[in-house]
Amino acid sequence: MEINETKKISVFGLGYVGLANSLLLGQHEDVVGYDIDSRKIALLEQGVSPLVDEYIEKFIKEKRSNVRYTSDFEQAVLHGEYLVIATPTDYDESTDYFNTSSIEDVIGKAIQIKADAKFIIKSTIPIGYVANLKKQFPSVKTIIFCPEFLREGTALYDNLYPSRIIIGNTTDAAKEVADLFLRNVWDKEAPVLYTGETEAEAIKLFANTYLALRVAYFNELDTFAQMHGLESRQIIEGMGFDPRIGTHYNNPSFGYGGYCLPKDTKQLKQNYRQVPERLISAIVESNDVRKDFVADKIMEKNPKTVGVYRLTMKHGSDNFRYSAIQDIMKRLQSKGVEIVIYEPTLNAPHFNGIQLVHSLEDFKQSAEIIVANRWDESLSDVAHKVHTHDVFVRD
Numbered sequence: 408m409e410i411n412e413t414k415k416i417s418v419f420g421l422g423y424v425g426l427a428n429s430l431l432l433g434q435h436e437d438v439v440g441y442d443i444d445s446r447k448i449a450l451l452e453q454g455v456s457p458l459v460d461e462y463i464e465k466f467i468k469e470k471r472s473n474v475r476y477t478s479d480f481e482q483a484v485l486h487g488e489y490l491v492i493a494t495p496t497d498y499d500e501s502t503d504y505f506n507t508s509s510i511e512d513v514i515g516k517a518i519q520i521k522a523d524a525k526f527i528i529k530s531t532i533p534i535g536y537v538a539n540l541k542k543q544f545p546s547v548k549t550i551i552f553c554p555e556f557l558r559e560g561t562a563l564y565d566n567l568y569p570s571r572i573i574i575g576n577t578t579d580a581a582k583e584v585a586d587l588f589l590r591n592v593w594d595k596e597a598p599v600l601y602t603g604e605t606e607a608e609a610i611k612l613f614a615n616t617y618l619a620l621r622v623a624y625f626n627e628l629d630t631f632a633q634m635h636g637l638e639s640r641q642i643i644e645g646m647g648f649d650p651r652i653g654t655h656y657n658n659p660s661f662g663y664g665g666y667c668l669p670k671d672t673k674q675l676k677q678n679y680r681q682v683p684e685r686l687i688s689a690i691v692e693s694n695d696v697r698k699d700f701v702a703d704k705i706m707e708k709n710p711k712t713v714g715v716y717r718l719t720m721k722h723g724s725d726n727f728r729y730s731a732i733q734d735i736m737k738r739l740q741s742k743g744v745e746i747v748i749y750e751p752t753l754n755a756p757h758f759n760g761i762q763l764v765h766s767l768e769d770f771k772q773s774a775e776i777i778v779a780n781r782w783d784e785s786l787s788d789v790a791h792k793v794h795t796h797d798v799f800v801r802d
Contacts, residue, residue, distance in 0.1 A: 413437055414587060417487030419513050421447055421476070423666070424529050424555050425493030426456075426463060427562035432491075433472030434591050440476045441483035451476045459752070462563035484520045489584070493529040498670035498677075505533045505674045514544055525549035527584060531611060531671060534678045537575065537604040551576040551584055552604055554611035559665055559720060567593040573600050575607025612678070615671040616690060621656035622663040623693040629659035629796055630700050640798040659796040661701050661780045662694045662731035665720045669694070669729045698731060702738035705778060705794055712745045714774025716786060716793075718758070719750070732780050736761070747773055 414436045418429045421442040429440040442448055447457045456464040466472055477483055484490065494509035510530055517524045526549060528537070537552050544550075552575035557565045572588055574581045585599050602610065625643060632639040639659055647654040663669065672694075676687045705713065715736060718727035727733070727750075736746050746761050749770040753763055764770040771777070771789045779786060779795045786793050 415439075415486055415488045416491060416587075417441060417483040417489075418491040418493060419483065420492065420494035420509070420530070421451070421457075422493065422495060423458060423460070423557060423559060423562040425491070426451075426458060427460070427557060427566045428491055428493060428529060428555075429474050430463060430466045430472040430563055431566040431591050432587070433474040436473070436587070436591070437486075438472070438474045439483050439486045440474050441478065441480060442476070443478060445478050448476045448478050458562075460560055460562050462561070462567065466563060480516065481520055484517045484524065487524075489525050489527055489587070490517055491527045491529055496530045496532060496670075498673045500673065503677055505536075505670075505677070507532055507536060511540070511543065514540070514547065514550075518544065518547060522546065523548070525580070526551070528552045529555050531555075531667065531674075532608055533674050534608045534612060535605055536608060549580050550604075551581060552607050553584065553588070554607055556611075556614065569594065569597045571598045571600060573602060573607050573610055575602055575604040577601045577603070612671050612675040615667050616675045616687065618656055619663045619668040619672045619694070620686075620690050622660065622668070623690050623697070625657045626659050626662065626697045626796075627693060629798070630697065633700075633704065633796075639796075643798070658799045658801060660731065661735055661796065662697045664728075664730040664733075666728055694731075695734075698734045698738065701796065702735050702742075705735070705739060705776060706742055706744075708776055708794075710744055710776045712747065712773065712775050713739055714764075714770055714777045714792075715746060715748045715750075716770075716777050716779040716783070717750055717781070718748065719752070720780070730780070732778065733759075735778065 416432050416436045417439045418425050419441050421429065421440050429438050432438050450457045454467055456467050492510050492513050494513060496505065496507050496509060498505050510528060514526060528550065532552065537550055540550055554573050556570055569592055572585060574585050581601055589595065628642060629639045632642060643657050646652050647657060672691050676691055679687050715732055718730055718732060720727060720730045740746060747770065748758055748761055748763050749767060750758065750763060756763060764773060767785060774792065776794055777786060777789060777792045779793055782795050782797045782800050
């Protein structure tokens with residue numbers, strides 16, 4: 408069924424996924440964005456993006472979307488014909504459990520306010536989750552999982568020009584949800600795939616685990632090249648001319664990190680518990696082996712003070728959740744190395760007990776070795792100090 412009238416949408420959780428979806432849908436729909444973080448709400452109401460993302464910042468500044476922001480949960484529930492859940496989920500290694508409590512919390516509270524609420528889940532979830540959710544909330548008639556495939560720093564752009572739209576449902580409601588997104592994306596030719604709910608969950612986890620595999624593969628290639636005195640770039644470029652391999656996700660790094668890849672690979676590994684496998688576990692293990700190798704290479708230089716240039720995963724992002732550099736830091740600290748950090752997105756004096764140096768020049772002078780996951784031209788005058796595995800000078 409094609410949508411003609413404006414829809415009222417409420418989005419719960421205004422991180423990269425939630426805010427990008429709010430602004431996307433707010434182009435043609437009446438959207439309310441909800442978050443428990445009152446500071447974030449205050450910034451958005453002032454027209455300031457709480458996230459580093461070019462398109463998000465532009466949309467907010469130029470008021471391209473009809474979005475109102477609130478920390479009033481009941482108001483958000485009552486507003487939306489569809490309630491889009493984009494709250495954070497995470498994999499807990501200590502319990503071997505994917506924590507989805509934020510989703511259940513939204514649904515449980517929402518149906519107490521609006522019994523016939525309809526839900527679209529954008530948060531990352533384990534395989535089989537929606538089926539279990541329907542058993543937990545049997546009165547809820549509509550729960551549709553639509554996985555996200557966003558990159559940090561380009562979340563809204565990737566929503567406007569989606570590689571694909573996956574709808575984990577095959578009912579009439581699924582067509583309405585697909586039309587809702589198609590009406591707001593800029594690429595009207597984006598392919599739409601309707602799948603079973605569990606298949607949609609699998610698409611998300613397998614896609615991210617494949618990307619993690621690519622990162623791990625080229626990192627191990629770089630490790631081999633380093634150990635044998637070879638030029639990683641030449642090997643990778645030679646491989647990339649094969650169109651079956653290509654030139655994406657091939658730039659060596661300290662390891663994969665960020666919002667999605669670490670937790671999604673570990674969750675998929677957990678889903679394989681009763682299934683024969685070797686590769687999925689190897690991807691997770693490879694990431695740890697790479698971090699050990701990078702830390703050992705740094706320690707070969709016998710540094711007393713190591714400077715960490717940026718905690719963020721990539722250029723144009725303010726996210727350093729599960730960034731590989733943090734694990735490198737822990738390994739160096741365990742060997743008695745003093746760490747100082749330059750991270751301009753942080754104003755505090757310390758990060759996890761480690762000194763933050765806010766002057767780039769002071770930072771350069773204080774560190775014997777500067778560790779940079781990604782090269783930056785601002786380090787060119789101290790290039791002799793920099794330890795990086797970035798061979799293509801890009802993310």
